[in-house]
Each structure stands twice: as structure tokens, then as C-alpha cells.
Amino acid sequence: MAWKIVIAGGGFGGFYAARSLERALPPQSTKITIVNDVNFMLYAPLLPGAAAGSLEPRHVVVPLREELRTTDLRLGRVMGATPERNALQVRSMAGRTEDLHYDQLVVALGSVSRTLPIEGLAEHALGFKSLPDAIALRNHLIQTLEAAETLEDAAERTAWLTYVFVGAGYAGLEGLAELQDFAADVIQLYPRCRTQGMRWMLVEARDRIMPEIPASLAEFAARELRGRGIEIRTGTTLERLTATEARLSGGEVVPTRTLVWTAGVKPPAVIERLGLPLEQGRIATDATMRVRDHRNVWAIGDSAAVPDPAQKGAAPCPPTAQHAIRQGRLVGRNVAAELGAGRVRPFRYKTKGVFVDMGQGEAVATTLGIRWRGRTAWWLARSYHLAMLPGNKRRLRLLIDWNIQLMFGRDASELGRLGHPERLADQTAGGEPAREDVTATAPAAPS
Ligand SMILES: Cc1cc2nc3c(=O)[nH]c(=O)nc-3n(C[C@H](O)[C@H](O)[C@H](O)COP(=O)(O)OP(=O)(O)OC[C@H]3O[C@@H](n4cnc5c(N)ncnc54)[C@H](O)[C@@H]3O)c2cc1C
Missing domain, CATH: 3.50.50.100 (FAD/NAD(P)-binding domain)
Known part of the structure; x- marks a missing residue:
């Protein structure tokens, strides 16, 4: 019988966890399923480039089906979990909510913007x-x-x-x-x-x-x-x-x-519906990324409170892609170890470098304690990504x-209606095409 490993979330943490599991375990003994609400991983550090029109939006994402070899992608929304039954509730694209059973579960559901109660x-x-x-x-x-x-x-x-x-x-x-x-x-x-x-x-x-x-x-x-x-x-x-x-x-x-x-x-609201212990809103784990009091559940990335080795475990790791990637790679190996291949190890990574790209050929960076700025930093940042x-x-x-x-240079075409065409009924009615309202601060529909 094959082990069932489910990864909730296909961003930085989930993607690298799946890759590491594919390498660590033979496909005939495991069935890896990744549940994500989109069929790609967003490479967020390139998002400003997509916003500024210097990068084609499709070029800042990684299609999961292309990059994962044996992992099964289940497109859907994680709605909750019942850890005592080893079940994850997933709403499929067809609108049905089903239980997805697992032997090992990795939670990597990322984060959402943290808003404050400010008027307007x-x-x-x-x-x-x-x-x-x-x-x-x-x-x-x-x-x-x-x-x-x-x-x-x-x-x-x-x-x-x-x-x-x-x-x-x-x-x-x-x-x-x-x-x-x-x-x-x-x-x-x-x-x-x-x-x-x-x-x-x-x-x-x-x-x-x-x-x-x-x-x-x-x-x-x-x-x-x-x-x-x-x-x-x-x-x-x-x-x-x-x-x-x-x-x-x-x-x-x-x-x-x-x-x-x-x-x-902050972590998305669904984190509270997984039946797992929380620490400041993030899922509480030990140094190996195993969820407290749950032997077969692991949590990584922005939604997990993995003790930060750089602060001797006194605070959780910062919510960065750098940490999610390393946690993903290690949690894959730890899950494999739990199933008999190797030894479960603690997360030891400390930030080795940071890049901040400011456009116009300018950036600031630190790598292995060396500080860079200007064009050199910009070139390093681009090479790194x-x-x-x-x-x-x-x-x-x-x-x-x-x-x-x-x-x-840049293109100034505004394609806000791309992917949101006028309905046939509106076109044939002969009226004025509906236009996005820019008088409010809220944006037009995305393409
Ligand atoms: C503009 C921007 C720039 C950034 N730049 C940097 C940088 O330069 N360096 C750096 O280290 N970090 C950077 N970050 C932070 C980095 O992107 C995050 O820390 C990282 O993505 C966290 O990885 P994760 O796997 O926890 O979450 P994510 O990568 O966000 O993945 C979570 C996945 O879960 C999916 N998901 C969420 N809820 C559900 C649900 N209910 N059901 C199914 N799927 C769900 C999401 O769609 C997503 O695919 C940046 C972030 C932003 C927004």
C-alpha cells in the first residue's frame, strides 16, 4: 500500500516540499498530492516587475504541473481539516467539498495582507x-x-x-x-x-x-x-x-x-479551521516543523511559527520566501524520514543574504555579511532571482x-478588461459598454 502524503498549498513552501519528497521517496511507495487554489506557484519577488509591466504576468509564475513530476495536483480550496480522522476538507473546482485522507500532512498555506481597523x-x-x-x-x-x-x-x-x-x-x-x-x-x-x-x-x-x-x-x-x-x-x-x-x-x-x-x-482565515495549535495566529511547530501534539502533521512557510534558528528559537522565522524554500526542502526530507528513509532533523537555516530591487538599475543587498548597493547590487539581485x-x-x-x-521601454496599454469580456447580451443590446469605475480608489478588475 502506498503512503498518502498531502501538501496543502502550492507556493514556495509547498512546491519545494513536493520536489524534495519526489526525490526522497520512490514513486511506487508514495502518493503525493498537492492542493492549491491556482495551478501555479507565484514567484512573489518578481511581482513588482509584473506590476510595472516590465515582466509578462505569466513569466512570474511557475506552472505546478510542468515542474512537478510525480506529484498529483488537486486544484481546489482547503476549507478545513479533521486531524483526528486524518482528513483535509477540500472544495473542488466543481464546487463539491470532499475529504482528502492522508498519512502525512504538510500545511503551507502562506499568508494574506494584514489590515487594521482604519476607517475606509x-x-x-x-x-x-x-x-x-x-x-x-x-x-x-x-x-x-x-x-x-x-x-x-x-x-x-x-x-x-x-x-x-x-x-x-x-x-x-x-x-x-x-x-x-x-x-x-x-x-x-x-x-x-x-x-x-x-x-x-x-x-x-x-x-x-x-x-x-x-x-x-x-x-x-x-x-x-x-x-x-x-x-x-x-x-x-x-x-x-x-x-x-x-x-x-x-x-x-x-x-x-x-x-x-x-x-x-497574517495567516489566512482557514488556518483557524484546521484543528491545529496556534501561536500568534500561526501554526505552532517544534524545530523539526512538526506541529505540536500532531505526529503526522507538519507546517511551514508564512502560516507556520517555526522557531527561528537566527534568534535561538525565541521567535518564529520571518515570513520570507527564503525561509519557506528551505523549510519546504527540509520538511520533504523529514516526512520521508518519518516513513523510514533517513533521520528527522531540525530547521537550522539563517538568512545569508537579502536583495531589494529598486528599479532604474538600483538595488541594495547583503550577501554573506558583505553589503552591496547601486548597480552591482541590482545585478546581483537579478542574477539571484x-x-x-x-x-x-x-x-x-x-x-x-x-x-x-x-x-x-514600457508599454502604456491598459488591458483591465482582458479576461472579463462584455457579455454577449450587453454587446447585442447596443448600449454603452460598461466601464470600470476609477472614481473610487479600488482597482478595476484584473486581467
Ligand atoms: C510583493 C512581494 C515581494 C516579496 N519579495 C520577497 C523577496 O524578495 N524575498 C523573500 O524572501 N520574500 C519575499 N516575499 C515574501 C514571500 O513571497 C513569502 O514569504 C512566501 O511566498 C511564503 O511562502 P509560503 O509557501 O508560505 O506561501 P505562498 O508562497 O504564498 O504559498 C501559499 C499557497 O497556498 C495557496 N492557498 C492559500 N490558501 C489556500 C486555500 N484555502 N486552499 C488552497 N490553496 C490555498 C496560495 O494560492 C499559494 O499558492 C515577497 C512577498 C510579496 C507579496
């Missing part, structure tokens, strides 16, 4: 966590330029041409830098907007940006952004948001129709996209 935030802010978020943001940005260009009154244009990012971690800083770079290119096509100029702002509650990197590099990144005219407000929080303005702590009111919320992540992206075909596509952008 949920209604008017944009997220920057998924591919639809990234493409919607790009389309929204182009729509704001199109809208501003139609206005005679410069004062009225201000809110359309002001872009605020709240949260200066990876997603906020890289997202803002890439999008500002993109906007600076395409604004040349909008004479009124070009004459007026744009306003970009990064708001951070802590007293510095990018806590993930050394203070001197963060300061370099801040200087670089300020040099591009980006305003940075540290020690500042968002207090209220409407469709047309954001109020910051200290009383400043910023007229804006674009506020992007990148202030942290090129090496880490799974699959040679994907790497080649990435390389081609980067070079095409360097040669031909």
Missing part, C-alpha cells in the same frame, strides 16, 4: 500580494493618468496624480520603486500630467524603512528614493482613508486616489523580458 481602509485601499493585485494596480495607475489628462483644472488633477504606499517592507518598497519608475516612463505620453508632475509617498509606522536589512543599507535605499522625489514619512500611520484623500497621523491630509496597503501579512526561479524555460523568458524592457 478596506473599502478604498489596494492590496499588493497576488498577481491579480499587481495587474489591477498597473491598470489603475494608467487609468489615473488617463483620468487626470482629461481634467482642465490642475488642482483637481492633484489627487489623481498622487500615489501613497503604506508599509515599507519588501512589497511596499520594491512595489513603489518599480511603479514609480514605470509611471515616470509612461507619463511622457500624457502632456498635462507631465507638466504637472506626480507625487509619490512611502508611509511607515516604524522609525525606519526596511527592517529586514542593515540600517546603513536602508538609509542608502531611502536616499535613492528621495533622490527620485519620493517622499518618505517614517514614524507615521494612516488614520483615515476616503476615495479622494488619506489622513496621516500628525494631521496631514494627502489628496490621493491611490493608496496601496503593504503593511504586513534568475538562478532561483525554477525551470530553464522560465529563466529564459525572464531574461528576455528584462532585455526587451531595457531596449524598448
